[in-house]
Amino acid sequence: MSNVIPFSQSYRKTYEGKIYLSDIESAAIALGFHLRTMEGLGADDKELEFIESLDQHSLTKLNKWMCAIHCMHKATVPLSDINKVVSETAKEYQSPEDIVLDSD
Numbered sequence: 056m057s058n059v060i061p062f063s064q065s066y067r068k069t070y071e072g073k074i075y076l077s078d079i080e081s082a083a084i085a086l087g088f089h090l091r092t093m094e095g096l097g098a099d100d101k102e103l104e105f106i107e108s109l110d111q112h113s114l115t116k117l118n119k120w121m122c123a124i125h126c127m128h129k130a131t132v133p134l135s136d137i138n139k140v141v142s143e144t145a146k147e148y149q150s151p152e153d154i155v156l157d158s159d
Contacts, residue, residue: 073110081113082141085120089128089137 066074076084088098098106109117120141127137 069110071110074105074108074113075110076113076116078116079142081116082120085117085124086138086141088121089124090134093128093134 066076066080069075088102091097106114106117124137124141127140128134132140
């Protein structure tokens, strides 16, 4: 599996220039990280750089998704079901945009 971060996508940035992730972006990236971990792979330099560029709100969301996915998988939930749960939950609980974003 290659990078779990879709680098070709242009992310929204906060007024401080940090990257802001929506719930669905956070969920997708967390699932990608989990799958890489299952394959025995760690984050590469680009992915670590990406994580460091996240705003605090997005970093918290990403961490919560990673914990939730890990817990579901430890509870022997099949990965296909986890993917479905992540997708449906992220769609259902999209939070309103509460951060002032740049026009970039």
